[in-house]
Amino acid sequence: xxxxxxxxxxxxxxxxxxxxxxxxxxxxxxxxxxxxxxxxxxxxxxxxxxxxxxxxxxxxxxxxxxxxxxxxxxxxxxxxxxxxxxxxxxxxxxxxxxxxxxxxxxxxxxxxxxxxxxxxxxxxxxxxxxxxxxxxxxxxxxxxxxxxxxxxxxxxxxxxxxxxxxxxxxxxxxxxxxxxxxxxxxxxxxxxxxxxxxxxxxxxxxxxxxxxxxxxxxxxxxxxxxxxxxxxxxxxxxxxxxxxxxxxxxxxxxxxxxxxxxxxxxxxxxxxxxxxxxxxxxxxxxxxxxxxxxxxxxxxxxxxxxxxxxxxxxxxxxxxxxxxxxxxxxxxxxxxxxxxxxxxxxxxxxxxxxxxxxxxxxxxxxxxxxxxxxxxxxxxxxxxxxxxxxxxxxxxxxxxxxxxxxxxxxxxxxxxxxxxxxxxxxxxxxxxxxxxxxxxxxxxxxxxxxxxxxxxxxxxxxxxxxxxxxxxxxxxxxxxxxxxxxxxxxxxxxxxxxxxxxxxxxxxxxxxxxxxxxxxxxxxxxxxxxxxxxxxxxxxxxxxxxxxxxxxxxxxxxxxxxxxxxxxxxxxxxxxxxxxxxxxxxxxxxxxxxxxxxxxxxxxxxxxxxxxxxxxxxxxxxxxxxxxxxxxxxxxxxxxxxxxxxxxxxxxxxxxxxxxxxxxxxxxxxxxxxxxxxxxxxxxxxxxxxxxxxxxxxxxxxxxxxxxxxxxxxxxxxxxxxxxxxxxxxxxxxxxxxxxxxxxxxxxxxxxxxxxxxxxxxxxxxxxxxxxxxxxxxxxxxxxxxxxxxxx
Amino acid sequence: xxxxxxxxxxxxxxxxxxxxxxxxxxxxxxxxxxxxxxxxxxxxxxxxxxxxxxxxxxxxxxxxxxxxxxxxxxxxxxxxxxxxxxxxxxxxxxxxxxxxxxxxxxxxxxxxxxxxxxxxxxxxxxxxxxxxxxxxxxxxxxxxxxxxxxxxxxxxxxxxxxxxxxxxxxxxxxxxxxxxxxxxxxxxxxxxxxxxxxxxxxxxxxx
Numbered sequence: 001x002x003x004x005x006x007x008x009x010x011x012x013x014x015x016x017x018x019x020x021x022x023x024x025x026x027x028x029x030x031x032x033x034x035x036x037x038x039x040x041x042x043x044x045x046x047x048x049x050x051x052x053x054x055x056x057x058x059x060x061x062x063x064x065x066x067x068x069x070x071x072x073x074x075x076x077x078x079x080x081x082x083x084x085x086x087x088x089x090x091x092x093x094x095x096x097x098x099x100x101x102x103x104x105x106x107x108x109x110x111x112x113x114x115x116x117x118x119x120x121x122x123x124x125x126x127x128x129x130x131x132x133x134x135x136x137x138x139x140x141x142x143x144x145x146x147x148x149x150x151x152x153x154x155x156x157x158x159x160x161x162x163x164x165x166x167x168x169x170x171x172x173x174x175x176x177x178x179x180x181x182x183x184x185x186x187x188x189x190x191x192x193x194x195x196x197x198x199x200x201x202x203x204x205x206x207x208x209x210x211x212x213x214x215x216x217x218x219x220x221x222x223x224x225x226x227x228x229x230x231x232x233x234x235x236x237x238x239x240x241x242x243x244x245x246x247x248x249x250x251x252x253x254x255x256x257x258x259x260x261x262x263x264x265x266x267x268x269x270x271x272x273x274x275x276x277x278x279x280x281x282x283x284x285x286x287x288x289x290x291x292x293x294x295x296x297x298x299x300x301x302x303x304x305x306x307x308x309x310x311x312x313x314x315x316x317x318x319x320x321x322x323x324x325x326x327x328x329x330x331x332x333x334x335x336x337x338x339x340x341x342x343x344x345x346x347x348x349x350x351x352x353x354x355x356x357x358x359x360x361x362x363x364x365x366x367x368x369x370x371x372x373x374x375x376x377x378x379x380x381x382x383x384x385x386x387x388x389x390x391x392x393x394x395x396x397x398x399x400x401x402x403x404x405x406x407x408x409x410x411x412x413x414x415x416x417x418x419x420x421x422x423x424x425x426x427x428x429x430x431x432x433x434x435x436x437x438x439x440x441x442x443x444x445x446x447x448x449x450x451x452x453x454x455x456x457x458x459x460x461x462x463x464x465x466x467x468x469x470x471x472x473x474x475x476x477x478x479x480x481x482x483x484x485x486x487x488x489x490x491x492x493x494x495x496x497x498x499x500x501x502x503x504x505x506x507x508x509x510x511x512x513x514x515x516x517x518x519x520x521x522x523x524x525x526x527x528x529x530x531x532x533x534x535x536x537x538x539x540x541x542x543x544x545x546x547x548x549x550x551x552x553x554x555x556x557x558x559x560x561x562x563x564x565x566x567x568x569x570x571x572x573x574x575x576x577x578x579x580x581x582x583x584x585x586x587x588x589x590x591x592x593x594x595x596x597x598x599x600x601x602x603x604x605x606x607x608x609x610x611x612x613x614x615x616x617x618x619x620x621x622x623x624x625x626x627x628x629x630x631x632x633x634x635x636x637x638x639x640x641x642x643x644x645x646x647x648x649x650x651x652x653x654x655x656x657x658x659x660x661x662x663x664x665x666x667x668x669x670x671x672x673x674x675x676x677x678x679x680x681x682x683x684x685x686x687x688x689x690x691x692x693x694x695x696x697x698x699x700x701x702x703x704x705x706x707x708x709x710x711x712x713x714x715x716x717x718x719x720x721x722x723x724x725x726x727x728x729x730x731x732x733x734x735x736x737x738x739x740x741x742x743x744x745x746x747x748x749x750x751x752x753x754x755x756x757x758x759x760x761x762x763x764x765x766x767x768x769x770x771x772x773x774x775x776x777x778x779x780x781x782x783x784x785x786x787x788x789x790x791x792x
Numbered sequence: 793x794x795x796x797x798x799x800x801x802x803x804x805x806x807x808x809x810x811x812x813x814x815x816x817x818x819x820x821x822x823x824x825x826x827x828x829x830x831x832x833x834x835x836x837x838x839x840x841x842x843x844x845x846x847x848x849x850x851x852x853x854x855x856x857x858x859x860x861x862x863x864x865x866x867x868x869x870x871x872x873x874x875x876x877x878x879x880x881x882x883x884x885x886x887x888x889x890x891x892x893x894x895x896x897x898x899x900x901x902x903x904x905x906x907x908x909x910x911x912x913x914x915x916x917x918x919x920x921x922x923x924x925x926x927x928x929x930x931x932x933x934x935x936x937x938x939x940x941x942x943x944x945x946x947x948x949x950x951x952x953x954x955x956x957x958x959x960x961x962x963x964x965x966x967x968x969x970x971x972x973x974x975x976x977x978x979x980x981x982x983x984x985x986x987x988x989x990x991x992x993x994x995x996x997x998x999x
Contacts, residue, residue, distance in 0.1 A: 022939060022941070023941075026941060032940070032941070032997065111936070113798065113799070113800070116800055117799075117800050117802060118798065118799050118800060119797050119798075119799045148939065150932070150935055175935060177931065177935065183928065183931050183932050183935060184802045185802060185804050207935075207938065207939070208935060208938065238938075238943070273938060273939070306802075307802075307804070342840050342841050342894060343840070344840075345839070345840035345841075346836055346837050346839075346840030348840075349836035349839055349840060350833070350836050353832060353836060379800075383800050383802055383843075384839065384840065597824070597827075598827070598909075636815075638820070639815065639817045639820045639821055640820060640821060640822050641821065641822070642811070642814050642815035642816040642817070642821045642823075643814045643815045643912055644814055644827070644831055644909045644912060644913060645823070645827065647908045647909045647912055648827075648909050650908075651906065651907075651908060651909065654906075684978075684979075684980035684982075685980075685982070686978065686982055686984070686986060687986065689899070689903075689911065689912060689915045692903055692908065692911070693908065693912065696908050735952055735958065735982070736952055736953075736958075737952060737957070737958045737980070737981075738980065
């Protein structure tokens, strides 16, 4: 049966799939831990009876028993004849149901995550799926189903492989858990957007949940679906009954919920784990006269990463973060040359936090292998960020590398009328389901007038339509150029935006910072021009989201012409006014505030200013700094401050001490000098963050600290104690095993006649243990200060 | 049976959890916008340094006498509490996750370079992510096992807890071939990089 016939059926009725195959095989004698495909070939009558029972129950489509018949799964059982196994199992299905029921060649997961999420290369994955699909097609499958996918990238690989081999009807179903997402965080709408853009004819969900939970997934997909939706739920959620975990949902209850799934928009429905022919038969009866809800859209403007999708609406505004671009950025160029992507990852997260909706990725720089680097960058960004990527390169190969491994729906930046580009990039974008930025350039210089631009836009669009693109799949570049040489460029850009948005009815983007190149106060000009452009219909900008946030475009409210805008901002002193200190407050209260705020930069200038005013350094420590840090400790104990604030304040105090202590006469300081504390993390323990915090807080409270570090032997601690004669020794341990070493230190001290007191702490230590080894317990850094004060 | 490699575990970390780990309490802790921005900047920087890798291995349980668990490949764990966890399990799932070296190097750099705020935030991010990595592995197996009519115990057990001594980590280290994902083990059985964790859970039949 061909695709057209299936599509025709779908307009009239809800297609019925089969129920679980595994559940039926187990109940008909298949043992655990065997290869199901090999077992079916050895017991053909059993699998044929399963297929026949589902046909009898009313299934329009049954799945061949080829779920795990891929190279990697079969290899676990020592089998290598992948094509033959798929061919034979598909033929067994045909023998069972003849030509009265359609047969779907069933493609399951390889059990490996695909690049960028796992160790299986993208091309290796497509090769593995192609091998299986060839067998399924040879066996006579009417359609293909890619099912129970928990990795969107594996689903992409399977679908791309299938589309390269056949134009048959293809269904793809993902498995979403109780949270409504796949294990890697893909939600139903995102999966739908990615898979329908790649040419799936039906998308949906199977397994993991029952029909009730699956309703939410179908409801989330329906408003955005351009294709049929599939639901193949389990017989409810498994329940623990005695020692057994079982699916308990009856066929009657299942079919009632099945009807609700259809009402929510499912066009193809069946059952997964725990269901059988009875469930399908009841579904058939319930759905007999039910008309399907057809897809509500013909196309959809949307981009997606593996974990988030964004619908691009023309009345909303979206920012494409521009910062991942090494042009003029020496540090980024160096990092890319080294193949180090940590900096890129942080830039992505910073832009995401600042409000970017998408990330432009350009890695072109001198001596950088652009293909390899783009692949590395896309790998890293796909995992680190939730944002869809805009693939920005002038090289076709680089764009192809990126589109292949990006596990979402990307935006190609850009496709112009230049001969080679349009010829190669349009089919590439189509194959990988990408949207593209339509750049109105023809290879004959930059078109200066709107009419020239309109001609090019229409030509590119007409070529794109031949590949099935619609206006929803493209975003027109308004072609922003610097107004430094000619303010008219700004006017033409605004006219292009207005025409593209209002007449051509497409989304429009500009590279915002181009407009101010060579001008002063660029951030302000950009923000103001953006406001003008948005009035004309601009709905996307490639820009720095942090700058957009920082410069509200007040001026644009008054200025309507780009030339006036340039003039206005050229006259403005754009310097942001630095925070002025509160002159009415005393220097002491300002220092105390800096300590409370943990502002170590402010404290330096404040203390210096205090000393210049003739303030007594000793008094500043005793009457201002120490009381402030004690107050911080109190706030921390009350949980009004949390750890980073406590530490920031302690570091601020340390800065203040560094300036104040050298000013104090030695004799003044000596008479009130605090005692020495030795700190160490005991032998065998490498965890030292807690001990380091205690050290800092003690120092900021005026104590002298000798920190011996981590993994320190008892002998070394005692030797230091003999040498420096501390008032207290503080020991830290994080593990139950290393905690015991604290006792060894204390026993050694006793043996050697040391009278020093001990304080202990760490995640597993408690007051009872501390008492048992004759030490005092401190739960955290502020308590350590109190304990030390008591002990000294 | 070879251990399974997870090259790039996608961990969705809730910032809220990182804040809680650092002692933040809703309706109690007061934080200025500047302080929040600074801390979130550090969180982003830390997340930029993480690459979460994992290994796992399924082993058949051949005997569980409530004190010792005998597994295939002649593996023996001695622990009453682990034996209790694995009481009705037919298999054991050994797993480990690491956040990698870069984050630890950064923590060291910030501690030495006088920015302890960054160091503690980085530490909290890495701790949260390594725990979430083990959660992810268990979630992954739970979905895979469903098709085999099996499921995972809801709890997992790590070496160093109760009577499941830290020495067992050496065995887990060897079986999971943790060296291949850049993990070392000290004489005292601690995993290096520090933000690396291992655990054992049970696999039950019966669905």
